[in-house]
Amino acid sequence: MKQVRVLFEPDGVVVEGQAGELLLDLALTAGLPLLSECGGQGTCGSCRVQVQSGRVRFLNRSGLEEQIAAPQEVLACQTAAAGDLVVHVPPETRLCPPDERITGYMGPEAAAFLRPGRTGFALGERTPVQLSPPSFDDPTPDWERLLEGLRQARYGRRNITANLDVLREIPPQLRALDFSVSATLVDEGCHHRLIALGQPEQEEALGLAVDIGTSNVKAELVQLRTGRVLAGAAQLNAQVRYGEDVISRIIWAQEHERGADELQDAVTSTVNSLIEELLQETGASQDQIIAVSCAGNATMISFRLGIPADAIRRAPHIAPVGLPPMISGAILGLQVHPQAAVFCLPAINGYVGGDITGGILATGLFEADSLTLLIDVGTNGEIVIGSKDWMVCCSCSAGPAFEGVGIECGLPARPGAIESLAYDPDQDRTTVRTIGDDPPVGLCGNGLVETLASLLDARVIDRVGNLVPDFPSPRMREANGEPQFVLLWREDTATAKDLVLRQGEIDNLLRAKAAVFAAVSTLLEELGLDIAQIDRLYLAGAFGSHLDVRTAVEIGLLPDLPAERVTVAGNTALVGAYITLLSSEAREQVSSLARATTYVDLSTASHFMEEFVAAQMLPHTDLERFPSLVSSEQGRAGGSSSNT
Amino acid sequence: MELELPIEQWSDSVSTVVLGATSEDGGTRTSTVTLGGAATLPFLDFEGEAPNPPVLAMEVLDTEPEGWPEPLAAPFGDVLGDPAAWAARCVEEFDADLICLKLIGADPLRRDASPDECAETVRKVLDAIGVPLIIWGCGDYDKDNEVIPVCSQVAAGERCLLGTAREDNYRTIAASALADGHLVIGESPLDISIQKQVNILLTEQGVPGDRIVMYQVTGAVGYGVEYAYSILERTRLAALTGDTMLGMPMVSIVGSEAWKAKEAWMEEPAWGSLERRGILWEAATAELFLLAGTDMVIFWHPEALKHTRWLAKDLSKS
Amino acid sequence: MALTAVEIYKFLPKTNCGDCGVATCLAFAMKLAQKQAALDECPHVTEEAKQELEGSAAPPMATVTVGRGERELKIGGETVLFRHDETFHNPCGLAVTLDTSLPDEQIQQRIEQLEAARYDRVGFMLGVDLIALQDGGDGRLAQGARLAGEHSSLPLVLMSTDAGAMKAALEVCADGRPLLCGATTDNIEAMLPLAKEYNCPLVLTADSLESLVPLSETAAEAGSDQLFLDTGAQEIGRIQSDQTIIRRMALNKKFRPLGFPTLVACSAADPTQQMLQACSAIAKYAGIVVVDVADDEYLLPLVTARMNIYTDPQKPIQVEPGIYPVGEPDEDSPVLITTNFSLTYYLVEGDTMASKVPAHILAVDTNGTSVMTAWAAGDLTAEVIAEHIEKFDIADKVSHKTLVLPGGVAVLQGKLEEEAGWEVKVGPRESSAIAQFFREQGWAAK
Numbered sequence A: 001m002k003q004v005r006v007l008f009e010p011d012g013v014v015v016e017g018q019a020g021e022l023l024l025d026l027a028l029t030a031g032l033p034l035l036s037e038c039g040g041q042g043t044c045g046s047c048r049v050q051v052q053s054g055r056v057r058f059l060n061r062s063g064l065e066e067q068i069a070a071p072q073e074v075l076a077c078q079t080a081a082a083g084d085l086v087v088h089v090p091p092e093t094r095l096c097p098p099d100e101r102i103t104g105y106m107g108p109e110a111a112a113f114l115r116p117g118r119t120g121f122a123l124g125e126r127t128p129v130q131l132s133p134p135s136f137d138d139p140t141p142d143w144e145r146l147l148e149g150l151r152q153a154r155y156g157r158r159n160i161t162a163n164l165d166v167l168r169e170i171p172p173q174l175r176a177l178d179f180s181v182s183a184t185l186v187d188e189g190c191h192h193r194l195i196a197l198g199q200p201e202q203e204e205a206l207g208l209a210v211d212i213g214t215s216n217v218k219a220e221l222v223q224l225r226t227g228r229v230l231a232g233a234a235q236l237n238a239q240v241r242y243g244e245d246v247i248s249r250i251i252w253a254q255e256h257e258r259g260a261d262e263l264q265d266a267v268t269s270t271v272n273s274l275i276e277e278l279l280q281e282t283g284a285s286q287d288q289i290i291a292v293s294c295a296g297n298a299t300m301i302s303f304r305l306g307i308p309a310d311a312i313r314r315a316p317h318i319a320p321v322g323l324p325p326m327i328s329g330a331i332l333g334l335q336v337h338p339q340a341a342v343f344c345l346p347a348i349n350g351y352v353g354g355d356i357t358g359g360i361l362a363t364g365l366f367e368a369d370s371l372t373l374l375i376d377v378g379t380n381g382e383i384v385i386g387s388k389d390w391m392v393c394c395s396c397s398a399g400p401a402f403e404g405v406g407i408e409c410g411l412p413a414r415p416g417a418i419e420s421l422a423y424d425p426d427q428d429r430t431t432v433r434t435i436g437d438d439p440p441v442g443l444c445g446n447g448l449v450e451t452l453a454s455l456l457d458a459r460v461i462d463r464v465g466n467l468v469p470d471f472p473s474p475r476m477r478e479a480n481g482e483p484q485f486v487l488l489w490r491e492d493t494a495t496a497k498d499l500v501l502r503q504g505e506i507d508n509l510l511r512a513k514a515a516v517f518a519a520v521s522t523l524l525e526e527l528g529l530d531i532a533q534i535d536r537l538y539l540a541g542a543f544g545s546h547l548d549v550r551t552a553v554e555i556g557l558l559p560d561l562p563a564e565r566v567t568v569a570g571n572t573a574l575v576g577a578y579i580t581l582l583s584s585e586a587r588e589q590v591s592s593l594a595r596a597t598t599y600v601d602l603s604t605a606s607h608f609m610e611e612f613v614a615a616q617m618l619p620h621t622d623l624e625r626f627p628s629l630v631s632s633e634q635g636r637a638g639g640s641s642s643n644t
Numbered sequence B: 001m002e003l004e005l006p007i008e009q010w011s012d013s014v015s016t017v018v019l020g021a022t023s024e025d026g027g028t029r030t031s032t033v034t035l036g037g038a039a040t041l042p043f044l045d046f047e048g049e050a051p052n053p054p055v056l057a058m059e060v061l062d063t064e065p066e067g068w069p070e071p072l073a074a075p076f077g078d079v080l081g082d083p084a085a086w087a088a089r090c091v092e093e094f095d096a097d098l099i100c101l102k103l104i105g106a107d108p109l110r111r112d113a114s115p116d117e118c119a120e121t122v123r124k125v126l127d128a129i130g131v132p133l134i135i136w137g138c139g140d141y142d143k144d145n146e147v148i149p150v151c152s153q154v155a156a157g158e159r160c161l162l163g164t165a166r167e168d169n170y171r172t173i174a175a176s177a178l179a180d181g182h183l184v185i186g187e188s189p190l191d192i193s194i195q196k197q198v199n200i201l202l203t204e205q206g207v208p209g210d211r212i213v214m215y216q217v218t219g220a221v222g223y224g225v226e227y228a229y230s231i232l233e234r235t236r237l238a239a240l241t242g243d244t245m246l247g248m249p250m251v252s253i254v255g256s257e258a259w260k261a262k263e264a265w266m267e268e269p270a271w272g273s274l275e276r277r278g279i280l281w282e283a284a285t286a287e288l289f290l291l292a293g294t295d296m297v298i299f300w301h302p303e304a305l306k307h308t309r310w311l312a313k314d315l316s317k318s
Numbered sequence C: 001m002a003l004t005a006v007e008i009y010k011f012l013p014k015t016n017c018g019d020c021g022v023a024t025c026l027a028f029a030m031k032l033a034q035k036q037a038a039l040d041e042c043p044h045v046t047e048e049a050k051q052e053l054e055g056s057a058a059p060p061m062a063t064v065t066v067g068r069g070e071r072e073l074k075i076g077g078e079t080v081l082f083r084h085d086e087t088f089h090n091p092c093g094l095a096v097t098l099d100t101s102l103p104d105e106q107i108q109q110r111i112e113q114l115e116a117a118r119y120d121r122v123g124f125m126l127g128v129d130l131i132a133l134q135d136g137g138d139g140r141l142a143q144g145a146r147l148a149g150e151h152s153s154l155p156l157v158l159m160s161t162d163a164g165a166m167k168a169a170l171e172v173c174a175d176g177r178p179l180l181c182g183a184t185t186d187n188i189e190a191m192l193p194l195a196k197e198y199n200c201p202l203v204l205t206a207d208s209l210e211s212l213v214p215l216s217e218t219a220a221e222a223g224s225d226q227l228f229l230d231t232g233a234q235e236i237g238r239i240q241s242d243q244t245i246i247r248r249m250a251l252n253k254k255f256r257p258l259g260f261p262t263l264v265a266c267s268a269a270d271p272t273q274q275m276l277q278a279c280s281a282i283a284k285y286a287g288i289v290v291v292d293v294a295d296d297e298y299l300l301p302l303v304t305a306r307m308n309i310y311t312d313p314q315k316p317i318q319v320e321p322g323i324y325p326v327g328e329p330d331e332d333s334p335v336l337i338t339t340n341f342s343l344t345y346y347l348v349e350g351d352t353m354a355s356k357v358p359a360h361i362l363a364v365d366t367n368g369t370s371v372m373t374a375w376a377a378g379d380l381t382a383e384v385i386a387e388h389i390e391k392f393d394i395a396d397k398v399s400h401k402t403l404v405l406p407g408g409v410a411v412l413q414g415k416l417e418e419e420a421g422w423e424v425k426v427g428p429r430e431s432s433a434i435a436q437f438f439r440e441q442g443w444a445a446k
Ligand code: SF4
Pocket: C012, C013, C014, C015, C016, C017, C018, C019, C020, C021, C022, C023, C024, C025, C026, C028, C041, C042, C043, C044, C045
């Protein structure tokens, strides 16, 4: 079979496949799932892409091969590659529009769950059923008649159940609609539940994928039938005012009457306000949302469900529930269909939750052939190392600095957030690039990484992050006894205030990056592995895909791996939630991978503290661990390792 | 039968640091002291060279010590209130290789002595002795930043060892050392990474590796040796395996550390002779640190130094 | 080279069945790699895997037992050259000599002195481990052994090169499994059968490393593996070299003839010099150190140094939870709260001492973790502190009702005031600021 290479634009992803493979499948392999509303029948037209150049074969034109000269629109489900190709995927054909600020990377292994015929069941579905009306010859009762219809239409031998209030609606509805209805069912794992019956041409059923982070909550509204993402939104978790990290919140909940309730209310209100935002943007209605998939760490999920989370804090850090049983939306106070199914991605342990199992799923780490490392930098840092053979994870308390919490000028990634910054000491000038090119408001995670690197390079800070007091610029100043550096003067900011980075904030950033690096090193050491053995690194979490990997290595946030082995993966937790929303196979997969992943408690790993201290330098105390930086470093430091 | 000795091939050695400048080198010292240079783990002659024997220093305080137990104070007689006389006695009678002058009086919580007063003490002590001098600040960052530069100036050209530079205050001390031709002690709290960080910072500030001596806050037998011993040993191993940023010689304080231990000074008949206990505690502490890899030990009690001198000789016999 | 977790994993069944007590095969492999589990805890390993994993596991240095019963000593079995790599496992035994040619009552006195040489150190009793009976060549070794057995339960070292005297003594004390010290080139033919007959460990003594090897080989031919090695070194430099060479030969080169613990007998005439000899041997690898000095001031630093050297440098050490006085506190003195992690405690103690303000320090039981770690883990809570205040009767020690809380856990202030019914002041985050804090609060130095 002939090998072909396909380049997908504008993403610039190249995949290798074989002649005869459908563009629809090649796109999946590239991690770019396409809309395919008719399931690849060639009838809906939703999978339209543009072939720019190359040789293709058209299935619907009896296998005609054609050399494409001028760009041509084709149906991806009916077009196979016959040679190397360049294909342009228009935004409206994508399942997941690339809003990288909210969502993240989806590996081919994960995208495969979205392949027509492989998804199993979405968490919620609306299925049209055409029933034959009853007669003396066919006296089947209404419920059984409906069941039979559903089984034939889609559900085969699955158990189907219903609540009494839905059961009560069946006889009148069937008759009112002339036995032609659409049934809304949710997948509760061991069975499906019928939650509504309506007209055949009812509105689309929608699902919500949510990532409940300690600092930020992000959500996407998804068309369940097609998998199409309609809109996305992000907000600060309202729980932040009860404490910046999970530990302080658990303690707060314990020590205040109704504390747990307040925390639950806070996160509920955050999710609800996201829902509102999404509904407003899309014009959809609350009742349309029949399924919710949540990724979050164990503490967030516990708070979300109102389950006491104290056990997480105490060794051996047990999660109250790994995989919570399916719960209905109304009970949780969510503004969705009252009987909507809520699925939570499973936790491995109290400190490694559904956000990480979601990440393992999304990146495809669970099926990787070679050693893969997933680093998720949130308020907690979580690390997974493994491949299809085994997986190990750990967590460390990084603090929310890179999420912009606890840093006065810190921001989540949103318009106006600086994602790139360079300070030029000779001109005493700062150049920035902001998201959306809006006037600068503050710095997001990317911006903070670049700021550290730039200040170090300009010798505004020394290698342990101390601001250099006699640095010759008015930007270096002191306020309330604490040194600070003015990154942007007020006339250049949107807030009309000087944008400053304070010493304490730099210290927090250093600690955060040190914790992450130390966790990676310690876990590798526990396994007896060397960083060079890592074939692929996914950096998920607080950073957007614009993060410059070299800069992240320069400050020692990431281990020194060649940039081509690193993928900045964004919010893989949300991608995990998205996939599990759409695929029962993915839901099963995520449960089994959660069980197969081994948790290592760093507090019993003797070297973690030592690694942590050693990592609190830019980039690291042991420069030997950053061979790619050594040459440039020597040039700058004037031969820092002379010994005579 | 011939045993094939299990010799380790070390790739590097501890750097060599010379303290004190004689008139030839623009100073007024009558002798110098050389630290470091070892190419093997401590006292393993069969394996490699250790060209310089352990250096034994004595500590002199700029302020008359209060509450020193009798066995400690006795050998000094009436000189404890006079740093210059105290230093002279340490050299002439007690065989100290050099003197460590601790400016504890500068501490705002003690006498808050002025930088000029401290500098005056430094000058007097320098005049009283011919051996090299360590000038050790009071430990209060801000105050040390005022005091050390002035003291450094009056001692300019003498190739003194200035202490101590830590992560948060290394700049001033490094600048003084560079300006006045001195050396720097890089201090860290019993942590090999922080020690290395301090050394890197000093190096990036322009202080060359042969002008840095490392000091880890160690404690004494019973009070931290369980950690200190291994930290010193690991530091020496790092030096031998080519980590130049941990390749400097080390100094350990045993006098003040050992005499802090209640075993050294507390009345307790079950612990044996109070006369001897402090001395033994100090000597045992010094021995452990030397075996772990320190290059210079700073004593309080002359007899502890005397026993350690014997030890150093006995250690060179194999 | 020990196998890494990932290498071990390859030999396991990879079913994650959990029968070994941990959730996954990899978790089990990690435990094996850290020697925290034994291979037979997995019921499903194949024979081949067993062979591969256990093949080369014979320990490079023998573990030898001296004495019997409660005070018996296990010595040797060490696996590393540097304690930071793994920790030293079996503390070196401290033996003090007893000259059996002395009259009975003096022997008895000395035995009592050695039994009494016990020192309490934060809850641990430290002391002499063995009595080394020295044969004066006058046929009294057996009498010494008899007296030692009557007045002490300490294990014995029988120091004689005379096989006849040794046999006589063994008739008296062989039940206690004394250490025979020992066999030389001249008497090994007589000593080996004795050690065998009475089932006692034996020291091989030579005047150099080289001459030790044939002795050890002779012993091995006779089937002895309960041995100690003694090179007779006295100069501290030689003690260091000999001990290092033996340890390296045993561990790095797997040289069987030197794969035994060592004995160093210190005999410098000056007691301080002898203490320094012994201390150097404790630091570097001796299995048993024999000294003549028996005065407390010499033994105390030795047993303390030994405890230090044989403490795992990776593990935090703890102080007994409780209330400790610093300086001479009275009923007006402040009460500081900290944890029982020894470094944390000693820092607070040191800085309080330096402030010259007498104070009470309450070391709260946090399983030896620092303030912030304990707080995060839920081990340092208002309730826990309140319990300690009750338990250690703080109210009886001071007339005021004010506590000082570490600044890092200021959040506990309100809750603690409620729980304990005391006023709670928030102290500094770092102990180095304690003196300043005292001054600001008006607690005077004394
Ligand atoms: S018992 Fe054996 S097979 Fe089962 S999990 Fe443990 S190591 Fe794996």
